[in-house]
Amino acid sequence: MPTIKSKHSELFRDSTAKDKLVLFRSLLDAREDLTADVAFALLKIIHEELSSDRLHDRTLYKRYAEEIEALRFHAPAALQQVINTWKPEKTSNTSEWFTYDGKNAYIK
Numbered sequence: 001m002p003t004i005k006s007k008h009s010e011l012f013r014d015s016t017a018k019d020k021l022v023l024f025r026s027l028l029d030a031r032e033d034l035t036a037d038v039a040f041a042l043l044k045i046i047h048e049e050l051s052s053d054r055l056h057d058r059t060l061y062k063r064y065a066e067e068i069e070a071l072r073f074h075a076p077a078a079l080q081q082v083i084n085t086w087k088p089e090k091t092s093n094t095s096e097w098f099t100y101d102g103k104n105a106y107i108k
Contacts, residue, residue: 017049021063028070036081039071043082 015023024042027034046064071079 017046017057017060018063020046020049021060021067024067025070028067028074031074034071034075034078036078036085039075039078040082040085043068044086 020042024034024039024046027038027042043064050061050064068079071082
């Protein structure tokens with residue numbers, strides 16, 4: 001019988017923004033498991049965590065932008081639905097989410 005090496009306390013720990021980004025990527029890679037509703041829910045909660053004052057890891061912002069770009073590449077219709085759901089009063093243009101300095105994209 002295999003031994004579980006993790007602590008039981010880790011089984012029910014609170015997930016971090018990084019954990020949610022890993023989940024998002026795994027669902028995106030599975031293709032059929034990431035619906036527009038699930039993508040919206042995950043992106044919204046990750047965005048809220050990144051926007052909070054308690055999180056200062058800039059690499060997570062970059063990772064978040066990369067995941068949105070991956071969604072745009074692999075499932076553009078799902079991204080469009082996420083955009084339409086997120087801010088229905090605005091035009092549905094992903095360029096409103098980012099600013100570019102020639103090399104890097106930054107979340108507004």
